[in-house]
Amino acid sequence: MATDLTVELVAVRHGITAWNLERRYQGQRDIPLLFPDAQAGLITLxxxxxxxxxxxxxxxxLHRCQQTLEWSQAADTGAPVHLEARLRELDFGDYEGKVYDELKDLPHYRAWxxxxxxxxxxxxxxxAQLRERLDAWLSDLAADARANGPRKILAMTHGGVIRELRRxxxxxxxxxATVLQAQGRRWQLSYHVDEKGxxxxxxxxxxxxxxxxxxTP
Incomplete structure (x- = not known):
């Protein structure tokens, strides 16, 4: 296979929220960052x-990612910012807002x-549904890089998204594959196209x- 392009992808999890501290399934609920608790991690980031x-x-x-991006000042150099629903956390459905002790005796939760x-x-x-939307987003990254050359990309997202990207x-x-709030991963990626395209x-x-x-040695 031939290497068509290279991308450096940095994916960062949002800062701490009240639901993180309470260990509630947060999912796609639009929960804001919690201050002052989130501040130390955001400054380090x-x-x-x-x-x-x-x-x-x-x-x-979701608002917590936009807040984290603003704190990071990564967009201050003028890089275009795209709000991307495909980078939302896993939709936890009936589990959102609940903690383990509220769910642990439910058969469908244990099976999950x-x-x-x-x-x-x-x-x-x-x-699998989360991976499907991430695959679609990664396909768009490939199309962009093929059109514009090697790219360095920041993705401000959620723990479940980074977990699937790490996997x-x-x-x-x-x-x-867990990452903490206001932390993430950096990947050097190449995109290969085979003879069938x-x-x-x-x-x-x-x-x-x-x-x-x-x-320290």
Whole structure:
């Protein structure tokens, strides 16, 4: 296969909300950031991105992601910002607003946990449906990069979205793919097109955002 293009993708989870602290399933509810609790993480994120510039920025259209983007100041260099509903969190349906103790005895909830998110949530989505909308978004990234050349892209999004992207690019287990609020991942990606014209993303490297401190010798 030939390499048509390369993309550096930085995906960041929004800052802390009240529902994060209460451990409620947040999903697509439009919950704002919680201050002052969110502030320390947002400042650290802003410092981590201070010397970076992006060609293009995507943000989930939910308010907590837009707030995090504003705090990060990543768009201040003039990169165009696109609000992107496909970067919303998994739709938790009937589970949204609830905590584990309210759900743990429900058979469909236990089945969903045992399926590692693959079952569809009542009134909500399955992991496969989340992946489907992310695949469509990634196809658009490929089309943009093919038209405009190598790109550096920031995606301000949610924990479930980054989990699925990590599972795709890093090939790790569901439970190992968690990122904390105001943190994320950086991937160096290449897009390959085969002789039949079918495209595929491949990842050559992955790292934490903000970068992890080097271990002291």
């Amino acid at each position: 802003r410092e981590a991105l201070a010397l970076e510039s992006f060609d293009l920025i995507y943000s989930s259209d 946990i045992d399926s590692v998110g693959e079952l569809q949530i009542p009134g909500g989505e399955s992991a 795709r690019f890093e090939i790790i287990h569901f439970w190992d 079918q495209g595929e993303w491949q990842c050559s490297s992955s790292s934490a955002v903000p970068a992890l401190a080097s271990a």
